[in-house]
Amino acid sequence: MTLEIAKTFRCHRCGxxxxxxxxxxxxxxxxxxxxxxxxxxxxxxxxxxxRLTHDRKGLTLLENADGSCRFLHADNSCALxxxxxxxxxxxxxxxxxxxxxxxxxxxxxxxxxxxxxGGHDFQQPPxxxxxxx
Ligand code: SF4
Ligand code: SF4
Numbered sequence: 001m002t003l004e005i006a007k008t009f010r011c012h013r014c015g016x017x018x019x020x021x022x023x024x025x026x027x028x029x030x031x032x033x034x035x036x037x038x039x040x041x042x043x044x045x046x047x048x049x050x051r052l053t054h055d056r057k058g059l060t061l062l063e064n065a066d067g068s069c070r071f072l073h074a075d076n077s078c079a080l081x082x083x084x085x086x087x088x089x090x091x092x093x094x095x096x097x098x099x100x101x102x103x104x105x106x107x108x109x110x111x112x113x114x115x116x117x118g119g120h121d122f123q124q125p126p127x128x129x130x131x132x133x
Contacts, residue, residue, distance in 0.1 A: 017103060019068040020099040020102060022099070025085065026050065034085075100115050101115070
């Protein structure tokens with residue numbers, strides 16, 4: 001599957017994945033890096049930009065009312081590009097179930113496979129250069 005994704009996936013930089021509602025998990029190290037980029041303390045970043053994940057086991061970036069990420073620019077670039085969370089860097093294999101139907105970078109075969117796995121392929125390492133970047 002990894003090879004298949006690596007061979008066929010082409011990001012169109014449409015930003016659909018960053019507009020798809022769902023948790024974007026951030027751990028302590030990621031928070032420290034993002035906070036440093038934004039010039040604030042980790043505590044301030046947590047208070048201003050995160051909430052509990054739906055499973056209440058960690059923190060996720062806050063979303064806009066329409067579900068899009070607050071760090072997505074109008075041109076579909078990411079304000080956190082240099083320090084974006086691993087979940088985003090691992091696209092297209094680590095996003096909330098359902099995103100695969102909105103991603104034009106996946107061919108039909110991959111879309112069907114990911115969909116049958118609930119949208120995830122957690123066994124696989126990140127693929128370089130996909131959306132959310
Ligand atoms: S990963 Fe898919 S949905 Fe996200 S920007 Fe690339 S093509 Fe669009
Ligand atoms: S890649 Fe950037 S804009 Fe997209 S969800 Fe991740 S942090 Fe937000």
